Amino acid sequence: MSETAPLVWIGAAGLVAAVLQLRRAWGLPRRSAAANGIGWALMLVGAALALAGNGAWGLAVASLFGMTTAALLLAHAGWTSPKGKGRASDRKAHMLPDKGEPRRLGRRLLTFVLTIPLAFVAALLAALGVRALAGMAGWSEADGNATALLLLPLLWGILAFWLLMLPRRGAQCALLAIPAAAGFGLILVGGAI
């Protein structure tokens, strides 16, 4: 790393300072928007400088400095924390039924089908739809294909999370149908099939 751009080191220092500032800001007795803002601003500036210095490599290296600083602060917090008497959360996650509760296996199975296979199909169609749109917009094949390969897991993860946040089946079906239909339509217009 002998020829690393100075901006990467400055960016890394910015990220370290950002974590230290956030540590200070979040430890204040009252919330301070200014103190928080300085922390987040330092993080943004640090990341931008590292990116400007050596591109994605610079950003990746600098971010490791920020995370390592946080890990050291956490280690210190864990080491110095007194033995407490705090009561742990008992919030129910509703994953398994308690005694006497119905199992609702059908409902659980349907949720699984919606979140895993169907969300995958919707994400794939949407990603391919974006690829078709990219082709129509004049993007290169490399950019279009790589975008589709990136979007497939990203959209699937977002859909899986979002589906579990929706209380009604109708809304869940709509959330899957809209990107799937849009993607399929775009493939028909801009694809080879």
Next chain:
Amino acid sequence: MTPAISKQAVQRALSGHAAIGLLASALLYLICLTGTVVVFYQEWQRIEQPDAPEMAAITPDAVQRAVAAVLASEKGKPATTHLYVHMPVDGLPRTTITTDHQAVHVDADGRIAMPEENAWSEFLLHAHYALNIPGLVGMTIVGIFGVMILALSLSGIVAHPRIFRDAFRLRARDNHGVGLADWHNRLSVWTLPFSLAIALTGSMIGLGAVGAYGLAAAFYKNDVEAAYAPIFGKEHGADASPAPLANVSAALTWLASNHPEVRPTYVILHDPQTRGQHIQLIAEHPRRLIYGETYQFGADGSYHGKVGMSDGHMGQQLAASTYNLHFGNYGGLPVKLAYILFGLALTVVVATGTSIWLGKRQRRGLHEPRLRAGWDGVIWGVPIALTLTFLARLLLGNGAPLIAIFWTLTIAIPLLAMFGRPEPRPKRLIQRLFVAALLAALIVAVTGMSMV
């Protein structure tokens, strides 16, 4: 930070978080743990076969001699379609040639030294990449677990509205689940950039084949190679009629004189000793996340251009960056150590997630010793299985049945804990077994004991 998220949304996020986490827990834990250990993939290979010849560099002429020697040793066998030369790099300063039939180390003069014996490193990599399932199925399954980490990260943030505000509070000495929850939440927050990067790149790699099939079906008349070609370049047409061996030395010499700043990591010779043969050199570019640029040469060593991973389309650079970003091999030992630290943190997050859920149920009066014992069996059984496979490799040699040993133990230990001795809680016993296995492996590795 107190974001405006309703109580209902928080509760739904917690339910979703638990549902995904519990569904994925055991295999996700295994993938995270093997991923952490495999960061030292190069170092493990050196430990496995310490007497293989090492060199800081090898001359182009020595590589040419080595390629010729390896191909000569395969006379009478079906012609290899590809020949790969692993060039010496800082993490693994060895020259190794792999064909369709064998893999051998060569010395600095280009003489064949010995067969490559890195079965444990390969097993470990394959366990992480594909759960040791052959073909694309295993990789795809692992890719799905990457997607699960993405969904878990999102739901975890929404389910814990104070997660950022409390980001530096670690009540490590609290009992009754507080300490466990703090470890889980704090490590999750501070490894979030790492976890998201690992999950996204891992799922891109794992689901790449499925995505490529989709692209091929929609845009390339089911031709999968055509879907990959705009990113990674296309294969040349083959011509099987015999020809003298390609001039690998000339290609390496050209690269050294025209691009002294890059370092060749692989030589790939396609269809050697045929008229269709051609050479590709993959070379590392300093301070880049890409795994390398592919420089293409004809059989006579004449330069034919590069694919564009380093300076071509943004999509090519993005795709080429996923591997190094995922495996942490873009900055030498310091970056590897950071990846070990954060990988271990992610593994702890996965392990504590299920433990927190079990603890909550216990505090609500649900007595489930089998579930608890089974999870103890997973958390400590997987490291035991990994350590014992390593021990088997050292004692029994490169042909030890590593996959069978690993998966038998990984499945048997939790089952034994659940049904053999769920009470008193078997955690301590399994931990002791792990320490014993670790010590045994360490002693055997240091003393060089072997049964073959």
